[in-house]
């Protein structure tokens with residue numbers, strides 16, 4: 359084994375960074391044996407130098423991240439500060455100074471992955487980012503490497519633990535959204551400002567990354583259709599139960615049947631209880647991959663948290679260090695096609711629509727006509743008259759697959775009917 363250590367600099371020492379440093383220290387001998395050389399923590403850039411950081415020698419701490427990445431003797435930079443800047447500049451500076459990069463930065467990769475890959479390529483360095491999507495779950499490397507010989511047609515996953523926890527509580531306890539969010543906050547799952555999670559921004563960044571790798575094309579955050587889950591109600595869950603479904607916030611990336619385009623979207627959806635993703639509870643993540651030769655695969659595990667995310671970072675660190683020792687390079691960007699990303703209106707999906715309607719002759723025919731006029735075929739209809747004698751009935755319509763634009767046009771037209779008193783719930787149905 360080589361005795362001269364590989365030097366690693368850590369940018370950020372929060373929940374994930376501190377776990378990376380801890381594992382590097384406590385597992386130093388095993389890591390050295392696996393890599394073929396010792397790894398040395400050579401510097402740690404932080405914002406608050408006065409904070410006590412157990413196990414990290416004070417002389418390694420610096421607030422000057424730029425100077426650290428420019429040192430010239432660093433082999434690998436581990437970036438766990440998140441956000442677009444200064445992370446982007448630090449990463450490209452690291453490449454220019456001969457370091458490979460392991461990053462957990464989903465926002466940056468989703469927004470600007472192509473220029474990071476280009477910078478890594480230009481300087482002959484590695485860019486690994488397993489921790490950016492679904493925490494500890496090996497997903498990026500299976501897609502980039504293990505499935506590189508297959509053709510992936512669909513990736514559908516639960517890639518945000520906070521929202522899965524909230525939806526799971528709403529499902530199992532009958533809790534409302536606010537109550538379930540309060541519990542997620544109290545247990546430390548939800549941030550003080552939960553917007554990125556509950557509005558689907560976090561999942562959308564992950565969807566962009568997954569779609570790009572899976573379909574060998576460029577998909578940016580702005581290409582991903584996004585709806586959060588703050589509007590999901592107890593009534594939606596009641597409707598889902600009647601259908602033998604539950605509700606999940608899904609990230610769905612699909613290749614069009616003709617192979618000529620792709621789509622990426624994040625929104626709440628009903629999925630049958632028999633679908634493997636329906637059994638993903640609490641704050642767990644899971645991603646269901648459909649490939650031509652492999653068939654259906656599911657990746658499951660903890661998608662967040664310090665130690666699980668550090669596990670993914672360390673796996674990348676070992677791989678990148680091995681490459682450094684062998685003077686080799688891992689896979690770069692594999693976006694050799696430039697497939698257009700279709701809009702949400704072109705996505706083909708199913709709707710579950712729950713309406714409050716006047717309970718009188720001809721209403722069902724009127725509603726059915728609106729569907730027909732928009733070219734949407736109805737799969738099932740359920741009607742319950744009300745016992746309270748208010749002359750209204752609940753009508754639940756589940757459609758066959760149709761373009762999303764046709765489905766949303768149908769709902770718009772239904773809202774205009776005098777006999778439709780209200781639209782109680784609209785939810786896409788996936789996974790059938």
Ligand code: HSE
Nearest residue numbers: 517518519520661662
């Ligand atoms: N906040 C994310 C989640 C973890 O709840 O899954 C980081 O992406």
